[in-house]
Amino acid sequence: MNKSKQKYLVSIVLPIFLLSSCQESPKQKDSFDFIVSSDLHYISPSLTDNGEYFVNMMKKADGKMEEYCEPIVNCFVDEVIASKPDYLFLTGDLSFNGAKASHIDLTKKLSRIEEAGIEVLVIPGNHDIDYPYAASYSGNSYSLVESLSKEEFASIYGDFGYKQAISTDVDSLSYVYQLTPKTRVIAFDVNAGNRKGSASASTLSWLRKSYSDAKRNGQNVISLSHQPAAIHSPLFTSSSIDPSLRIEKLYKEFEAPISFAGHLHIQDTYEDGDFAEVLTESLLVHPCQYGMAEVKEGELTYIAKRLDLASYAAKEGLDDASLSDFASYGESYFAEVNSRKLLESIESNAELSEPQKKKMSEAITKLNRLYFEGGLSSIDASAYQGEDYPWGKLPLFLSSYVSSILSNAGANKTRLFHVLTK
Numbered sequence: 414m415n416k417s418k419q420k421y422l423v424s425i426v427l428p429i430f431l432l433s434s435c436q437e438s439p440k441q442k443d444s445f446d447f448i449v450s451s452d453l454h455y456i457s458p459s460l461t462d463n464g465e466y467f468v469n470m471m472k473k474a475d476g477k478m479e480e481y482c483e484p485i486v487n488c489f490v491d492e493v494i495a496s497k498p499d500y501l502f503l504t505g506d507l508s509f510n511g512a513k514a515s516h517i518d519l520t521k522k523l524s525r526i527e528e529a530g531i532e533v534l535v536i537p538g539n540h541d542i543d544y545p546y547a548a549s550y551s552g553n554s555y556s557l558v559e560s561l562s563k564e565e566f567a568s569i570y571g572d573f574g575y576k577q578a579i580s581t582d583v584d585s586l587s588y589v590y591q592l593t594p595k596t597r598v599i600a601f602d603v604n605a606g607n608r609k610g611s612a613s614a615s616t617l618s619w620l621r622k623s624y625s626d627a628k629r630n631g632q633n634v635i636s637l638s639h640q641p642a643a644i645h646s647p648l649f650t651s652s653s654i655d656p657s658l659r660i661e662k663l664y665k666e667f668e669a670p671i672s673f674a675g676h677l678h679i680q681d682t683y684e685d686g687d688f689a690e691v692l693t694e695s696l697l698v699h700p701c702q703y704g705m706a707e708v709k710e711g712e713l714t715y716i717a718k719r720l721d722l723a724s725y726a727a728k729e730g731l732d733d734a735s736l737s738d739f740a741s742y743g744e745s746y747f748a749e750v751n752s753r754k755l756l757e758s759i760e761s762n763a764e765l766s767e768p769q770k771k772k773m774s775e776a777i778t779k780l781n782r783l784y785f786e787g788g789l790s791s792i793d794a795s796a797y798q799g800e801d802y803p804w805g806k807l808p809l810f811l812s813s814y815v816s817s818i819l820s821n822a823g824a825n826k827t828r829l830f831h832v833l834t835k
């Protein structure tokens with residue numbers, strides 16, 4: 414049966430099924446595959462000339478390779494289509510700065526994916542709606558441009574979750590989507606109000622009802638949100654959904670075993686008992702990763718994959734030395750932009766000798782990159798101890814950051830195996 418027929422049957426049968434079922438039924442095993450990506454931060458080429466203002470602004474940011482946004486996102490779209498998964502999930506911060514033109518241009522690319530038979534589901538992030546800094550960039554200046562409202566988002570992205578949702582929330586852009594007859598996606602929008610990472614009492618009530626309904630009907634649930642439900646690092650607690658909402662507890666209560674999120678721009682996996690959460694690194698941050706997941710008979714296997722920009726550039730005939738060796742370019746750019754800020758407190762530290770400054774700077778540059786890309790498995794923590802590395806002489810945040818990375822050395826955050834259905 415083709416997907417449109419499946420969708421039609423689901424839309425006819427499901428409401429009857431929902432109405433008639435009031436008994437809890439056991440979860441059923443299921444099989445399908447999907448790609449998940451986050452924080453595309455797409456900017457329309459019509460909004461930037463990659464000029465002086467834009468480039469300098471990005472050099473003060475977190476390492477997103479915004480100048481190469483167009484080839485990165487186009488390469489991603491090509492790779493998704495070539496992989497032919499059943500679904501693509503995008504967990505927010507679809508746009509660079511909420512500009513309407515960026516959203517519209519991105520939906521054209523997402524339509525290409527749907528035309529290839531791949532269902533796309535999106536949720537907004539904290540940069541996507543009513544964003545006050547939506548701007549275009551030219552030369553050494555910028556101009557504010559139109560952002561978009563919650564209603565416009567639901568309309569523009571209607572084909573990517575909202576039109577076919579079996580339930581939508583009134584207060585936010587949260588929705589429930591029947592993925593297969595046995596599995597639902599519950600997409601939880603925590604950026605609809607003034608407090609980002611939170612939700613209204615009405616949205617929370619809708620969320621609880623949605624999980625309760627899924628459990629009663631024996632449905633497996635995949636949860637999506639922009640900010641994560643779990644605290645992935647004690648150093649970045651404010652980047653998760655407001656802990657007072659106790660969303661991770663709610664997921665566990667309703668036996669929703671897996672959640673996908675982004676927002677921190679790092680690659681990470683988290684497991685606590687039967688619950689797991691995957692953070693997908695921003696697509697624009699080196700090494701430009703996305704997740705490929707397969708659910709087979711109720712078991713999920715996830716692996717992060719790196720975009721192959723060099724092959725894309727060769728295929729498209731793009732004459733750009735950075736694109737042709739994008740892995741090297743990306744590593745250098747990340748070191749220069751993201752890690753550079755961490756090193757300032759070392760260079761000015763009078764307690765450190767010059768050899769110590771050199772060794773510690775090299776170590777932080779490497780450890781920070783590996784942390785972002787989820788590559789802690791390649792770290793040998795013992796190599797960063799001893800008199801060459803007096804971490805305790807650094808500011809508390811930085812020494813805590815290094816310590817948290819070293820204490821997780823050996824962990825592979827680019828892979829996950831998780832049982833969804835017991």
Ligand SMILES: [Fe+2]
Pocket residue numbers: 452454506538540676678695
């Ligand atoms: Fe982001």
